[in-house]
Amino acid sequence: MVFQWILGVRLPTKKISRLPKLFWETRKPSPNLRENLKDKPALIRNSGAVLSSKTPIGYIDIRVFAHATENVDKVLNAVLNILPSELIDQVAFKKANLTGHHGNPIILYETRIKERDAVQKIFEKLSSGLSALDKELLNNEIVQHLENGNLYIRLDKQSAYLKEFKVSQGDPIHFRIHFKKHSQEEVVEICRKFGLLP
Secondary structure, eight states: OTTTTTTSSOOOOOOEEEOOOOOOOOOOOOHHHHHHHHSOTTEEEETTEEEESSOSEEEEEEEEEEETTSOHHHHHHHHHHHSOGGGTTTOEEEEEEEEOTTSOEEEEEEEEEOOHHHHHHHHHHHHHHSOHHHHHHHHHTHHHHEETTEEEEEEEHHHHHTTOOOBOSSSEEEEEEEESSOOHHHHHHHHHHHTSOO
16 A cells, blocks of 8 residues: 555545646756767766666656645745756646544645656755765764665655755655665665665
């Protein structure tokens, strides 16, 4: 079941809804970078490493809870701030209405991204967006974040709303990154290659 990896229960889902389109600042790549990549179309440069265009990631699941006390639009904007701007219109989230422990309404938004280029762009943005301190923290606790070829990362909603990436445990945006290779050593090596780990 899709929902078992966080809640342990099957949740009812409603229709798939598109998120609102936002205005984004666009940055043009530097001319030198553009010229370097023109001669090597199958290679992507990131954090000084050269990566193959074949991504080792099968899919990325993103989920976030919007509680009754939160502004749903702000929660969705926080999630959109994590996505590369060119993917915002391509990603659709499922919406599920839940009830909390005390009867309070909770909305769950989730999506699974399988398209190879989109997966790679999201992973690269995540890798480049985390601070050196968060990468070091993730590296030190990597065993706690890995299970069966999946890397679990939680990002702070408030920071994401402010367009900053910060690892968090309390009421976060959940990422499950599923790698095609399942051994811990292989996943760690891939994360280092992409710049997610130091």
